[in-house]
Amino acid sequence: MAFKNRILRYDGGGIDLDNIDLIKTPSWLLLYAKRNGINTMPLDVVALCDKAGISVTYQTLCQRDGMDIAGILSSCDSRWSMYVNKKYVERRQRFVIAHELGHFFLHRQDRSIFTDTVFFRAIYHTEEQKQEWQANEFAASILMPRDDVVRLVDEGCDWMQLADAFQVSMLVMRYQLERIGLFSKVLKKEFTIPLVYSSYRP
Numbered sequence: 794m795a796f797k798n799r800i801l802r803y804d805g806g807g808i809d810l811d812n813i814d815l816i817k818t819p820s821w822l823l824l825y826a827k828r829n830g831i832n833t834m835p836l837d838v839v840a841l842c843d844k845a846g847i848s849v850t851y852q853t854l855c856q857r858d859g860m861d862i863a864g865i866l867s868s869c870d871s872r873w874s875m876y877v878n879k880k881y882v883e884r885r886q887r888f889v890i891a892h893e894l895g896h897f898f899l900h901r902q903d904r905s906i907f908t909d910t911v912f913f914r915a916i917y918h919t920e921e922q923k924q925e926w927q928a929n930e931f932a933a934s935i936l937m938p939r940d941d942v943v944r945l946v947d948e949g950c951d952w953m954q955l956a957d958a959f960q961v962s963m964l965v966m967r968y969q970l971e972r973i974g975l976f977s978k979v980l981k982k983e984f985t986i987p988l989v990y991s992s993y994r995p
């Protein structure tokens with residue numbers, strides 16, 4: 794019986810998905826979500842935070858260096874809290890939460906507070922900027938899993954339908970489509986939105 798229980802507890806090539814400290818990749822986190830009954834299409838990011846023990850608060854956040862603070866992830870006495878700019882629309886908030894989840898799963902050993910203003914830096918020069926890029930990649934991968942994007946594109950979904958399916962903004966959807974190399978296929982007759990990779994907000 795002990796052997797059977799061990800098998801049941803393991804997934805994804807022997808990774809113990811019940812141990813949240815071992816989750817370091819988007820795919821493991823999505824498996825963790827599914828095992829815990831959390832909707833992944835679209836991903837219920839708030840339920841995931843709750844399961845991970847992170848409180849989520851929507852509130853007014855002040856500016857830093859003339860830019861809105863989108864989100865903050867911070868730890869106090871080993872309890873993690875997330876603060877999300879309440880004036881953002883829901884889809885933008887979802888990306889902020891997914892980005893902060895990226896920090897939580899990838900970087901929480903390094904820092905106790907993450908304060909975010911600018912997303913989507915294509916070029917990074919410092920370790921902090923590298924972590925921002927990694928958090929974006931993580932967020933894109935959990936909100937818009939590659940296999941699901943490919944499947945929906947093959948089924949004929951257009952840009953807007955994809956954004957609706959994953960409950961993300963059009964710009965965030967474009968970011969992921971370009972990462973996967975499918976944007977030109979999806980674009981077809983649709984209008985284009987100028988995209989400045991160095992610094993723009995979802």
Ligand SMILES: [Zn+2]
Pocket residue numbers: 892896907908909924925928
């Ligand atoms: Zn960040």
